[in-house]
Amino acid sequence: MTRGDDTTWTRLGLGYHSNAGARGVLDELVRRNGVRLHVGESALNRPIEACRWRLGDPAESGLGAADEKRPGVSLRPQAGATAEPQPGPHLFLLSLIHPMEWIGREIHLALLGDLLGGRIAVPPGTIVTSLLDANPDGTARVEAALRAGRPSWNRGNARGVDLNRNFPTAFRTRPRWIDFWPMWRPGPGPASEPETRAVLEAAGDRPTLVLSLHSFGRWIFYPPSHSRAIDATVESHGEIAERALQDAPARGYRHRSLGRYAWWFRAYGTEIDAFLPSHSFLVELSWGGFGRWGLRRLLDPFFTFNPPDPSGEYERVGPTLRRIIEIGLGGGAT
Numbered sequence: 450m451t452r453g454d455d456t457t458w459t460r461l462g463l464g465y466h467s468n469a470g471a472r473g474v475l476d477e478l479v480r481r482n483g484v485r486l487h488v489g490e491s492a493l494n495r496p497i498e499a500c501r502w503r504l505g506d507p508a509e510s511g512l513g514a515a516d517e518k519r520p521g522v523s524l525r526p527q528a529g530a531t532a533e534p535q536p537g538p539h540l541f542l543l544s545l546i547h548p549m550e551w552i553g554r555e556i557h558l559a560l561l562g563d564l565l566g567g568r569i570a571v572p573p574g575t576i577v578t579s580l581l582d583a584n585p586d587g588t589a590r591v592e593a594a595l596r597a598g599r600p601s602w603n604r605g606n607a608r609g610v611d612l613n614r615n616f617p618t619a620f621r622t623r624p625r626w627i628d629f630w631p632m633w634r635p636g637p638g639p640a641s642e643p644e645t646r647a648v649l650e651a652a653g654d655r656p657t658l659v660l661s662l663h664s665f666g667r668w669i670f671y672p673p674s675h676s677r678a679i680d681a682t683v684e685s686h687g688e689i690a691e692r693a694l695q696d697a698p699a700r701g702y703r704h705r706s707l708g709r710y711a712w713w714f715r716a717y718g719t720e721i722d723a724f725l726p727s728h729s730f731l732v733e734l735s736w737g738g739f740g741r742w743g744l745r746r747l748l749d750p751f752f753t754f755n756p757p758d759p760s761g762e763y764e765r766v767g768p769t770l771r772r773i774i775e776i777g778l779g780g781g782a783t
């Protein structure tokens with residue numbers, strides 16, 4: 450394997466952007482009337498950055514250089530401004546809570562391109578906040594392993610905490626007898642991790658709709674994650690998912706509340722529960738790539754979680770996700 454291409458690994462046959470390559474794509478998108486928000490620092494002091502746009506009325510976006518590094522401020526009318534446009538609905542896109550699940554970042558970038566390109570029917574004045582890399586220490590570790598050609602299991606942040614179990618709603622510490630189990634490392638307390646707090650900071654006050662992009666299994670999950678209850682939350686999320694799948698079917702994708710994934714399954718402290726009563730979906734993208742990357746990569750978890758053709762997966766599920774955004778933000782009348 451050759452090294453040294455810092456922007457994209459496409460020519461190495463990976464088909465995925467590297468960390469720097471993904472940042473480059475995001476930089477291009479931010480130049481289209483977006484702003485950058487500094488929302489925190491990782492456990493190893495890497496900056497965590499979100500980006501934000503107001504769609505539909507770029508000339509009066511109300512976002513400007515003064516808003517850089519001040520999350521939240523751009524959602525409020527500014528003092529002294531006249532005829533300030535009403536804030537529209539707020540879409541929050543999130544990926545790489547689990548740092549190996551790079552298909553989430555590719556789908557995230559494709560959705561941003563479609564949003565900024567006017568290919569998703571959202572109400573004028575819609576605010577889009579994007580947190581492309583919620584776990585930069587994790588993704589740096591994943592990339593280092595990839596470049597070294599070394600199989601590596603990465604699910605947590607630098608302290609080994611699974612951020613997908615660290616959010617404050619329905620948080621639960623893990624009983625000692627389950628210490629061996631690698632899928633539940635919730636951390637010492639609710640929102641104990643700086644990355645978790647950065648996600649909450651980026652989301653601001655009550656986003657209208659949250660999409661957190663993961664891999665794998667082709668599921669569209671929604672709250673509650675910690676119980677099998679079927680309540681009004683489940684019903685309203687289920688209606689959005691059902692309608693989106695009917696209007697724009699994605700072959701193989703199903704929807705369910707995460708707490709009903711399996712009879713034995715509960716997830717405490719997930720990011721989707723944290724945003725209630727907003728609508729929030731955790732999308733398990735693709736069936737990963739087990740056995741599809743060749744023998745040499747058979748036992749590397751990165752290649753188990755990520756399919757060899759991210760653009761093919763976007764062709765499959767992109768229309769459904771675009772429809773969830775349209776319905777969830779109250780635009781795109783049928």
Ligand SMILES: [Zn+2]
Binds near residue numbers: 550
């Ligand atoms: Zn995940």
